[in-house]
Amino acid sequence: MCAPGCVEHVRSKLSRRGFFKGAGALAAAATAAAWGPGEAEAQTFPRFSRVADLTHTHSPEFPTFFGTPGVTLKRLKEIKADGFNMFEWTVLEHSGTHIDAPIHFAASGDGPDTLPASQLVVPLAVIDVRERAVANPDYQVTPSDLRRWERRYGRLPRGCCVAMNSGWAKHVASDRFAGKDAQGVLHFPGFHPEATDWLMKERRVRGIAVDTLSLDFGASKDFKTHYAWLPSGRWGLECVANLERVPARGATLVVGAPKIRGATGGPTRVLALI
Amino acid sequence: MCAPGCVEHVRSKLSRRGFFKGAGALAAAATAAAWGPGEAEAQTFPRFSRVADLTHTHSPEFPTFFGTPGVTLKRLKEIKADGFNMFEWTVLEHSGTHIDAPIHFAASGDGPDTLPASQLVVPLAVIDVRERAVANPDYQVTPSDLRRWERRYGRLPRGCCVAMNSGWAKHVASDRFAGKDAQGVLHFPGFHPEATDWLMKERRVRGIAVDTLSLDFGASKDFKTHYAWLPSGRWGLECVANLERVPARGATLVVGAPKIRGATGGPTRVLALI
Numbered sequence: 370m371c372a373p374g375c376v377e378h379v380r381s382k383l384s385r386r387g388f389f390k391g392a393g394a395l396a397a398a399a400t401a402a403a404w405g406p407g408e409a410e411a412q413t414f415p416r417f418s419r420v421a422d423l424t425h426t427h428s429p430e431f432p433t434f435f436g437t438p439g440v441t442l443k444r445l446k447e448i449k450a451d452g453f454n455m456f457e458w459t460v461l462e463h464s465g466t467h468i469d470a471p472i473h474f475a476a477s478g479d480g481p482d483t484l485p486a487s488q489l490v491v492p493l494a495v496i497d498v499r500e501r502a503v504a505n506p507d508y509q510v511t512p513s514d515l516r517r518w519e520r521r522y523g524r525l526p527r528g529c530c531v532a533m534n535s536g537w538a539k540h541v542a543s544d545r546f547a548g549k550d551a552q553g554v555l556h557f558p559g560f561h562p563e564a565t566d567w568l569m570k571e572r573r574v575r576g577i578a579v580d581t582l583s584l585d586f587g588a589s590k591d592f593k594t595h596y597a598w599l600p601s602g603r604w605g606l607e608c609v610a611n612l613e614r615v616p617a618r619g620a621t622l623v624v625g626a627p628k629i630r631g632a633t634g635g636p637t638r639v640l641a642l643i
Numbered sequence: 644m645c646a647p648g649c650v651e652h653v654r655s656k657l658s659r660r661g662f663f664k665g666a667g668a669l670a671a672a673a674t675a676a677a678w679g680p681g682e683a684e685a686q687t688f689p690r691f692s693r694v695a696d697l698t699h700t701h702s703p704e705f706p707t708f709f710g711t712p713g714v715t716l717k718r719l720k721e722i723k724a725d726g727f728n729m730f731e732w733t734v735l736e737h738s739g740t741h742i743d744a745p746i747h748f749a750a751s752g753d754g755p756d757t758l759p760a761s762q763l764v765v766p767l768a769v770i771d772v773r774e775r776a777v778a779n780p781d782y783q784v785t786p787s788d789l790r791r792w793e794r795r796y797g798r799l800p801r802g803c804c805v806a807m808n809s810g811w812a813k814h815v816a817s818d819r820f821a822g823k824d825a826q827g828v829l830h831f832p833g834f835h836p837e838a839t840d841w842l843m844k845e846r847r848v849r850g851i852a853v854d855t856l857s858l859d860f861g862a863s864k865d866f867k868t869h870y871a872w873l874p875s876g877r878w879g880l881e882c883v884a885n886l887e888r889v890p891a892r893g894a895t896l897v898v899g900a901p902k903i904r905g906a907t908g909g910p911t912r913v914l915a916l917i
Contacts, residue, residue, distance in 0.1 A: 411692070414916070418687040422760035428904040440903055445735075453748050453869070454907045460732040462719075466902070474727050486696035486914055490897075595727070623764075625899015625912040628740070629714055630702040633728045638899040638912065640760055642688070 405602065410528035410573070414490070414621050417642035421620070424639050425541060425610045427465030432546045434555075434582045434607075439464025440636070465636040466608045468626045469584065473633040474592070475600035481626035481635055484604065491575050492526035493622040493641055494518065495612055499536035502558045506548055508535065509561035509586045515568070522618040525572045530622050532578035533560060534612035541610075548587055555587030562593040569601055576624070578606035578639075606639060615641045679876065684802035684847070688764070688895050691916035695894070698913050699815060699884045701739030706820045708829075708856045708881075713738025714910070739910040740882045742900045743858065747907040748866070749874035755900035755909055758878060765849050766800035767896040767915055768792065769886055773810035776832045780822055782809065783835035783860045789842065796892040799846045804896050806852035807834060808886035815884075822861055829861030836867040843875055850898070852880035852913075880913060889915045 425431065429438040439461045446455040463469065471478035496518050502508045510533050519525060535558035540546040548556030558581055565584075568574045577584060577598065584605045585594045598605060606624065625638035699705065703712040713735045720729040737743065745752035770792050776782045784807050793799060809832040814820040822830030832855055839858075842848045851858060851872065858879045859868045872879060880898065899912030 413690055413692040416687055416690050418685070420760045420764045422902075424902045426756050426902050426904050442903070442905055448748070448750055452866075454746055456736045456906060458732070458734040458736060458903065458906070458909070460734060462730045462732060472728055474722070476722055482700050486694045489912070490694045490914065490916065592726075623897050623899070623914065625897070625914070627901075627910060628696075628698045628700050628912055629716070629732065629910070630700050631716055632730060632732070635732070636901060636903070638763070638902055640764065640897065640899070642764065 410487075412527065414492075414642075415619070417621065419643040421611055421614045421641040421643060422639075423609050423611050423615070423622075423641055424466040424637070425538070425608055427636055431465055432541065432582065433461060433464045434547075435461065436547075437461065460636065462633060462635050463607070466606070466610060466639055468624060468634045468637045469595070469599055469605040469607065470626070470632070470634050471599045471602050471604065473599055474595045478600060478602060480630075480632050481637075482628045482630050482632060484626065488528075488575050488604070489624040489626060491622050491624075492529040493532060493615060493620045494522070494525050494529050495532045495534050495615055495617050497534050497617065498558065499534060502535040502537065506556040506558065507586055507588050508558040510559070510564045511561050512564050512567040515564060518617065525568075525574060526618075527573045528575050530576040530578055530606070530624075531568060531574055532606075532609060532612055533558065533580065535580055538580040538610045538612065541608075547582060555582070557581040557583070557587040559586035559589065560584055560594045561586075562597055565594050565598045569597070569603075574603070576604045576606065578609045578622075580609050580612055581607070583607060606637065609639055615643060619643070684761075686801065688766075688916075689893070691895065693917040695885055695888045695915040695917060696913075697883050697885050697889070697896075697915055698740040698911070699812070699882055701910055705739055706815065706856065707735060707738045708821075709735065710821075711735065734910060736906060737881070737908050740884060740913055741880070742898060742908045742911045743869070743873055743879040743881060744900070744906070744908050745873045745876050745878065747873055748869045752874060752876060754904075754906050755911075756902045756904050756906060758900065762802075762849050762878070763898040763900060765896050765898075766803040767806060767889060767894045768796070768799050768803050769806045769808050769889055769891050771808050771891065772832065773808060776809040776811065780830040780832065781860055781862050782832040784832070784838045785835050786838050786841040789838060792891065799842075799848060800892075801847045802849050804850040804852055804880070804898075805842060805848055806880075806883060806886055806896075807832065807854065809854055812854040812884045812886065815882075821856060829856070831855040831857070831861040833860035833863065834858055834868045835860075836871055839868050839872045843871070843877075848877070850878045850880060852883045852896075854883050854886055855881070857881060880911065883913055889917060893917070
C-alpha cells in the first residue's frame, strides 16, 4: 500500500536529488513503497516540562570509532589581549554524540543540512537492553527486543526514533567504551540488521540511536546495519548519553544536527523533551 | 528581592566556576540579585505540531563578521573507494547561525557545553522591526519597541528569548547582509544597549537573537550590547533565519548548541516548535 502523497514524494525526491541512485537503491525503493521516511507524519507533540540532555561533552579525549581525536580547538582570540574569546575547531565529522545522515553510507541522499526540520523532532522510544549487554558486550538488539517493548508500551509511535540503552554511556571515560581486544576487534552493543529490517518493513521509524560508537555492534565486519538503514533515507545517532533519564515511551527527541552544506553527519546536540 | 534558591545558586556558581571573576562581574552580580539567568524557571511548554527551522545552511560562502570563511570541509573518505563518506571540518567558532555563550565576551562564565539544557529550550518572543530597518540599516531595537510588543502580546514570558526580526535574513546571499561601506564600516540592525539593559533589569530573559551578523548593530565601535549581555550569564544567537515563519508569541525555541568542552559558542541548529 502506498500512503497518500507517497508517489508524489518519491517523484520529487527522484527529480530533486537523484535520491535513489547508487548503493542501497533497491532497498530504499522497496521501503519507500511501504513508507517514505521523508514523508510527513502529521502529529501533535505533547506538552512537556523538563529537558534531558542526551549529549556527551565532546573533547579531544572523547573516544572515537577511528581512535583519533574528534575535535581540537585552536585559540584565535583571548579576552585580555583582544577583548573577546574565540577558537577555531577541527572536527572529525563522525565523532562525539553525532548524527549519521543517509549520505554517510550511500552514494546519494540527504545530509544533516537537507533532512527536513520535521524529521529532527520525533517521538522517542527507548529499548532497555542493559542486562543483556552486561552479560554480553557483543549484544545486538533483536526483533524480539522490539516486540517485547511493544507488548509493554504499545505500538512504536509513527515516525519515531528507536534508541538502544545498553548502559554503555557510563563507560565513556574508560577503554571499555570501545572494548578493543588483543586482536584489535571492538566490543560494544548495537542494532542487529534483523531488527532494523523489521523496523523498516513493519513500522514507520525515522531514526535509530545507540549509546555506543556505532549503529552496528563493535565486532561487525560488514556494517550491515549501516548499509541497510542509512541508504533507505533514515538517520542514526551514535554516542547518545543519559538514556536512563528518559521514559521508555512519551518523550520527544530533538536532534540538533549541524546544518553544514555537503556534510555527511556531525556532532549534534540531542535533547529530550519530557 | 532575591528569588528562592538565588543565594544558593550564586554560591554554587562562585565555588564551581569562579563565575563572577573578571569583566562584567559587577553587572552580573547586580543582575543576579534581581534574577540569575541560571536560575530555573519551572514551566510547562505547550503542545506543538509544527517545526520551523531558524537555521541558515552554513558553507564556505556564508558571510561572517570577520570576512573569512566560517567552515571548510576536507574529504577524508569517499564511498566508492572507502565504502562510506566522511569529512573533516575547520570551523570558525562564531560563524553561520550560531550561539554566543557568556564566555565569548567575559573572563569566565558558561560556554555552550556548560549552559544547562533547560536554558536551551525557552519561550520565543519575536520583535518585528522590519519597517524601521528598511528605512535605516543602522536601526537598533529600543526599550520602546519592547514595550510596544508587550502592549500587543502581553508581558514577555519568563526565561524567554527575545528575537529581533529586522528582515535581514533575506539579504544573506548579498553584500547587503554585512553592509560594508567605503570606509569599511558595517551596516545592519542590532539591539541597542538600552534595550538589553531594560531586559536585564525589568524582565527575566535568558537570551536574545538577531537575524544579522551581531547582537550589536553593524556600525557599533564599542560592542556595548555584547559586553553588557554576555558577562551577565545570558546567551545570544546571531544569523538566525526564517523568523517571519514563527508567531510573535507562543512558539518554543530549541537552541541546539554544540557541546564542545571549552568552546565560546559555535554553529547551532535553531528550531522553533509551533
